Amino acid sequence: MSNDVLSLFGSRQVRLFGFARAALLHGLELMGISRGDSLLVPSFICDVVLAPLNRMGVEPVFYSVGQDLRPNLQEAERLLRPQTRALLAVNYFGFPQDWRALRAWTDGKGLRLIEDNAHGFVSCEGEQPLGLSGDISICSFRKSLPVPDGAALVLNDTDLAAADRTAGDASRLAVVPTVKMLVRHLAERAGLGEVVRRIQKVRHKDESLSGHEEEHELESYLVPCTLYSRLALLWVNIPKFRKMRRQHYESWLQWCVGRSGVCPIWQDLPAGVVPLALPLHVGDPAAVDRLRAECHGAEVRHWPRLPESITNNVSALPSFHRNIWTISLNVPAPKRG
Numbered sequence: 001m002s003n004d005v006l007s008l009f010g011s012r013q014v015r016l017f018g019f020a021r022a023a024l025l026h027g028l029e030l031m032g033i034s035r036g037d038s039l040l041v042p043s044f045i046c047d048v049v050l051a052p053l054n055r056m057g058v059e060p061v062f063y064s065v066g067q068d069l070r071p072n073l074q075e076a077e078r079l080l081r082p083q084t085r086a087l088l089a090v091n092y093f094g095f096p097q098d099w100r101a102l103r104a105w106t107d108g109k110g111l112r113l114i115e116d117n118a119h120g121f122v123s124c125e126g127e128q129p130l131g132l133s134g135d136i137s138i139c140s141f142r143k144s145l146p147v148p149d150g151a152a153l154v155l156n157d158t159d160l161a162a163a164d165r166t167a168g169d170a171s172r173l174a175v176v177p178t179v180k181m182l183v184r185h186l187a188e189r190a191g192l193g194e195v196v197r198r199i200q201k202v203r204h205k206d207e208s209l210s211g212h213e214e215e216h217e218l219e220s221y222l223v224p225c226t227l228y229s230r231l232a233l234l235w236v237n238i239p240k241f242r243k244m245r246r247q248h249y250e251s252w253l254q255w256c257v258g259r260s261g262v263c264p265i266w267q268d269l270p271a272g273v274v275p276l277a278l279p280l281h282v283g284d285p286a287a288v289d290r291l292r293a294e295c296h297g298a299e300v301r302h303w304p305r306l307p308e309s310i311t312n313n314v315s316a317l318p319s320f321h322r323n324i325w326t327i328s329l330n331v332p333a334p335k336r337g
């Protein structure tokens with residue numbers, strides 16, 4: 001499949017999947033990572049990222065990130081063990097990490113580098129798209145663009161690309177998932193979403209906030225990218241999306257100025273960056289309530305739902321994890337009266 005979306009990655013080999021967690025599973029297998037190995041993973045992470053590791057018997061070893069969401073490499077160094085095979089770092093909310101520094105660090109330790117770019121599909125650092133820096137990078141289309149599913153595994157390491165004999169899931173037509181997706185989509189529009197979800201026995205992705213089942217459940221995500229998304233991606237006007245998200249981000253940044261208890265993590269918007277949302281440190285519950293009351297039309301959400309092993313371990317819990325909230329960028333900020 002060749003379309004504008006995949007040509008974002010230039011000549012790199014890209015494999016398509018239904019979800020980024022399935023892309024990560026394939027990438028880990030391709031790198032020869034297996035049961036008993038361990039992976040350095042940030043403790044500020046969404047629980048579903050652990051699903052492929054749990055399935056493979058790969059142990060996550062958690063390193064911390066600062067309030068600026070930069071990896072604490074001194075700590076990662078202390079956590080190294082003979083079984084450590086790779087470091088995974090995240091372009092949180094579409095903002096790039098310092099990949100040059102991370103590459104120097106992993107190369108120095110003989111480790112693989114994994115770029116979790118699930119939030120940063122279509123985001124760039126200057127002119128360069130995110131997703132080109134890890135040995136493998138994963139991207140999730142549905143988080144950045146108006147499609148229900150779809151993910152990419154970018155094989156930036158040419159040896160890995162040569163070793164991969166599969167074509168990912170692009171060759172599978174995914175008729176059944178596509179029909180299911182269409183039925184669900186139409187049902188949501190008709191207000192019958194819950195009924196159809198029960199019949200299809202699926203959880204509403206991203207909204208099943210109870211428990212930690214998703215970090216142990218991968219099977220229902222091992223589906224190909226639906227035809228629905230693949231066709232929709234052909235029509236998405238990416239430059240328009242980039243421009244809109246950046247404009248909305250700037251307007252919300254301005255809106256936050258002078259509001260008590262609210263502090264954007266990134267106070268400015270570097271060239272090329274296409275944010276997924278506006279992430280904020282919000283000091284206290286009253287400030288969250290005020291945000292919710294005043295953010296007309298935008299969603300205010302907490303992020304992330306942490307893995308169980310982090311929530312059960314007070315010393316591993318990021319001190320700020322309760323305070324990170326996001327404002328969606330579907331609408332611009334209301335004018336201040």
Ligand SMILES: Cc1ncc(COP(=O)(O)O)c(C=O)c1O
Pocket residue numbers: 018019020021022046048049090116118119139140141150151221
């Ligand atoms: C940082 C991060 N990586 C990976 C994923 C997995 O993406 P997907 O839902 O496409 O499997 C998520 C999902 O929420 C995420 O937040």
